[in-house]
Amino acid sequence: MFTSWLPTSAHLLSRGRAQDQLHAHAAEAARARFGSRVFVRAVVEVSNYCRENCQYCGMRRDNRALDRYRAEFDSLADLLLNHRPASVTDINFQTGEDPVAAREVVLPLLRLLRSETGLGLSVCLGTLSQSLAGELRAAGAQVYIIKFEIADAARYSAFEAPGILDERIAYIRWLAAEGWAVSSGFIAGLPRATIEAELQNLRFAATLPLRGCSVSPFIPGEATPLSDSPVAPVDLTLNCMAAVRLMRPDWVIPAVSALNLAGPGAGYRRGLRTGANLCTINLTPDSVRSDYLLYKRDRFIMNEERILEALAAERLEPSTESLADSLSSAPSLVAA
Numbered sequence: 001m002f003t004s005w006l007p008t009s010a011h012l013l014s015r016g017r018a019q020d021q022l023h024a025h026a027a028e029a030a031r032a033r034f035g036s037r038v039f040v041r042a043v044v045e046v047s048n049y050c051r052e053n054c055q056y057c058g059m060r061r062d063n064r065a066l067d068r069y070r071a072e073f074d075s076l077a078d079l080l081l082n083h084r085p086a087s088v089t090d091i092n093f094q095t096g097e098d099p100v101a102a103r104e105v106v107l108p109l110l111r112l113l114r115s116e117t118g119l120g121l122s123v124c125l126g127t128l129s130q131s132l133a134g135e136l137r138a139a140g141a142q143v144y145i146i147k148f149e150i151a152d153a154a155r156y157s158a159f160e161a162p163g164i165l166d167e168r169i170a171y172i173r174w175l176a177a178e179g180w181a182v183s184s185g186f187i188a189g190l191p192r193a194t195i196e197a198e199l200q201n202l203r204f205a206a207t208l209p210l211r212g213c214s215v216s217p218f219i220p221g222e223a224t225p226l227s228d229s230p231v232a233p234v235d236l237t238l239n240c241m242a243a244v245r246l247m248r249p250d251w252v253i254p255a256v257s258a259l260n261l262a263g264p265g266a267g268y269r270r271g272l273r274t275g276a277n278l279c280t281i282n283l284t285p286d287s288v289r290s291d292y293l294l295y296k297r298d299r300f301i302m303n304e305e306r307i308l309e310a311l312a313a314e315r316l317e318p319s320t321e322s323l324a325d326s327l328s329s330a331p332s333l334v335a336a
């Protein structure tokens, strides 16, 4: 479902009553399309090795102080087959950009879960070779999560975001053409980002062949060149989320766990009030979780109990249909 609605600077800067109205409209748009159901997936952070060097991420390759890990197939297989929370309908495998982990750990896990379970399967593994992406798809993965991060090519390069923006966008378009349901996203509130830069991110997202889009608040990462920069304003992040929802009522929009850091106390639940319709339970094993250093070691971990509490408090309910099944049964509405 496309709308001709596009956000303005007034939307992104709104506070008080105007902001409440913006968020209420976004929540209504989500409820009209998805009802009160919210998808609940689990993420497993399989590897923190990364060949990229994004200035905003603690797992960048120049962070030599970080203990690197690659989780083992056997322990993750047992976790996912025998110990996953009951509300989970989908699994997302996430890594730094580490093709070794994609091939040696994620690929066999996908095959196992496809044969043993009816779970929806997503991957967030960065830019891989077309042949490896094809193997992941053949193994049963349906959703590919790959954020464009920053729409402006010069800023993308200045922040050392992965590879080259044009190549990342070409990869997104190739994935969609290959039949993947692609979800992308961007970072709100990066250092020196103007409101026009945020609007550019939103307008750019609307041009891509996506089924979902995240808005992640910038959190200054430990051991990064941006560690002394301020956290993104949670209100800006929430207004961007509402704007995405109003631009694309049919998209899947996650309530990202970083909302807990940008808006301690109520940030996550406020995300659900802007029309977010996807929650993520972190299932990364305790032994390695603190080394998955997107921002800080002191992470706010969303477990099943916290997510179900947040949903109940917002009068929402976990979907029993998987995200992957929902996307494959709904018509693909691909932007030009």
Ligand code: SF4
Pocket: 050, 051, 052, 053, 054, 057, 058, 059, 060, 061, 095, 096, 097, 126, 162
């Ligand atoms: S954001 Fe992703 S690609 Fe960039 S350094 Fe971190 S893990 Fe690597």
